[in-house]
Amino acid sequence: MAEPGESPDQGTLERLLSVVGAGAVELHTAPEGLRTRVTGVHVLDALEPVIRPRELLLAVGVDPGSAQAVDVVRRAGEAGAAGVVFGPGRPAPTARALQAAAEEGGTAVLFRTAWCTWAQLVGVLRAGLAAAGAPPMPAAGGVPLGDLDSLADAVAALVGGSVTIEDTESRVLAYSSTEENVDEMRRLTILGRRVPPWRVAAMREAGFFQALWGAGDVLHRPAHGQDPERLVGAVRAGGEALGSIWVAAVAGRPLAPNAAETLRAAARTAAAHLLHHRTHSSDGRLVEDAARALLEDRGSVEVLAERASLPPREPCAVLAVGLGSGHPDDGPSGLYGLLTLHCAALGHRVVVVPAGGGAWVLVSGLERDARRADGQVRRLGSALADQLSATIGSPVKAGLGDVVPGLAGAPASRRSAERALQALLATDGPHTVARSEDVADTVGILQVVEALRGVTLPRHTSVARLREFDADHNGSCLVETLRAYLDHFGDVSAASRALGVHANSLRYRLRRIRQVSGLDLESPDARLLAQVQLRLGGEADGARF
Numbered sequence: 001m002a003e004p005g006e007s008p009d010q011g012t013l014e015r016l017l018s019v020v021g022a023g024a025v026e027l028h029t030a031p032e033g034l035r036t037r038v039t040g041v042h043v044l045d046a047l048e049p050v051i052r053p054r055e056l057l058l059a060v061g062v063d064p065g066s067a068q069a070v071d072v073v074r075r076a077g078e079a080g081a082a083g084v085v086f087g088p089g090r091p092a093p094t095a096r097a098l099q100a101a102a103e104e105g106g107t108a109v110l111f112r113t114a115w116c117t118w119a120q121l122v123g124v125l126r127a128g129l130a131a132a133g134a135p136p137m138p139a140a141g142g143v144p145l146g147d148l149d150s151l152a153d154a155v156a157a158l159v160g161g162s163v164t165i166e167d168t169e170s171r172v173l174a175y176s177s178t179e180e181n182v183d184e185m186r187r188l189t190i191l192g193r194r195v196p197p198w199r200v201a202a203m204r205e206a207g208f209f210q211a212l213w214g215a216g217d218v219l220h221r222p223a224h225g226q227d228p229e230r231l232v233g234a235v236r237a238g239g240e241a242l243g244s245i246w247v248a249a250v251a252g253r254p255l256a257p258n259a260a261e262t263l264r265a266a267a268r269t270a271a272a273h274l275l276h277h278r279t280h281s282s283d284g285r286l287v288e289d290a291a292r293a294l295l296e297d298r299g300s301v302e303v304l305a306e307r308a309s310l311p312p313r314e315p316c317a318v319l320a321v322g323l324g325s326g327h328p329d330d331g332p333s334g335l336y337g338l339l340t341l342h343c344a345a346l347g348h349r350v351v352v353v354p355a356g357g358g359a360w361v362l363v364s365g366l367e368r369d370a371r372r373a374d375g376q377v378r379r380l381g382s383a384l385a386d387q388l389s390a391t392i393g394s395p396v397k398a399g400l401g402d403v404v405p406g407l408a409g410a411p412a413s414r415r416s417a418e419r420a421l422q423a424l425l426a427t428d429g430p431h432t433v434a435r436s437e438d439v440a441d442t443v444g445i446l447q448v449v450e451a452l453r454g455v456t457l458p459r460h461t462s463v464a465r466l467r468e469f470d471a472d473h474n475g476s477c478l479v480e481t482l483r484a485y486l487d488h489f490g491d492v493s494a495a496s497r498a499l500g501v502h503a504n505s506l507r508y509r510l511r512r513i514r515q516v517s518g519l520d521l522e523s524p525d526a527r528l529l530a531q532v533q534l535r536l537g538g539e540a541d542g543a544r545f
Helices: 013-020 067-079 092-105 118-132 148-159 184-192 197-205 208-214 259-280 283-295 301-308 331-345 370-392 407-427 440-454 462-472 478-487 492-499 503-517 524-536
Strands: 025-029 040-043 055-058 083-086 108-112 162-166 172-175 219-221 230-237 240-248 317-323 349-355 358-364 396-400 433-435
Touching (some): 013 025, 013 118, 013 259, 040 118, 118 230, 118 259, 148 259, 162 184, 208 230, 283 358, 301 407, 331 358, 370 396, 407 440, 462 478, 462 503, 478 492
Parallel strands (some): 040 055, 396 433
Antiparallel strands (some): 219 230, 230 240, 317 358
16 A cells, blocks of 8 residues: 555556666566565575565575575565565576465566676665655656656756756756757757766866765855856765756846755656666667677577567678778777667668677668678668768778578678678778678688687797897888788889889898898798788797787
């Protein structure tokens, strides 16, 4: 039963799950229904196994597939616990036993998701309980849970100013649609989707954030110069700071007389919205993690396909996208966001997964006709490479994976895409898009070189001697000269142009190479070994590689 003055769904399992969301915990069974009251969260202690009524019991360390798990559910039911939360996984052999024990005792059974740790879950559930019982702010009761923009508009209408809702890192989550001209700081904050770093640093140095997160009331910042009057309130739940709501006067008009009181109520209401936003915004990460597991051939294809919202039995392919030479230091993180944006704009059903300095693009729902599907993949790769190169200002390359009939073949498609991308990056030529079959020779030599990294060469090969000579003689470039000469198939004119030296200078260097290293450039074996060793790099000299 709800307490007097409370909404019937406040403090219930249903309300808690709606606030926390599927990103943290999943419901398995609830014999007494979702209106079950939940008053707290308790971690099971093996040494002192106290189980409290109406609380969620976190069965940390209990294998959900064990007889102990069934016993925990049975004891939780006897104690009147609201439910038991186990670690990830729903073991089929014991699922029926767990459900039977739950139904017998009338207690719910839930499972923690693989993407939320126990430590995170404790904080999320406690904050969720506090947020689930928070009374709604007047005029915001109809705002859908998690709709922060509508909440910001509702607060703005009540306080007579502009509103931004921010997380604890001063990133803007939502802002009111104030039509009038706003101050410069608000404009910069909204455009950058976060408070400018210099402003954050100044407020931190002044002790503002310490006061904000420690304050029990709304803080007031009087107007100063071009900065209008501001109010700010921290949003908390279960002792955890979730973010803040900022209110600023607009067009020189004062805020409403009851603005501070309204902001206090808004901060209480916003707790549920911010927590819901936090856990549901992790849905994108859940999809990304499920797609990564698919591409790395980990786990059940059917389960992961459902998590990633992808059709398991429709043709798909993987693109491996990476940055060529000369990319900026922050290229990979920017590349991920741009890839996601461009793929969405091109209308493809894709999941973008960061991978090292680049990304994997899993494209599903391709044409069933193999030739048409190949064409779709090639067009997508070309469009992404062209658009991203133009946006970033440096070359972006895409290796195209083989089209496979379903997600079970996605790991193989990923491997072929990566081989093609490695070949494109290794040659550093003008081509930006290729399948592994288009660059088969380069793919082959890369595979040979990789296979040879476990071989030990003699310490005094010709290339090893050249490297030692260059190291001992500052400015010497005999290794570079040899590489250019061999790469241009012994063509002195072409090699000299590549090095930017006169042909006679190159001939002189070649004589020095013979003198220093003893390399016989007339010997096919010597040339082959030199080329392979140059490909392997300096770590190959007289060592395992």
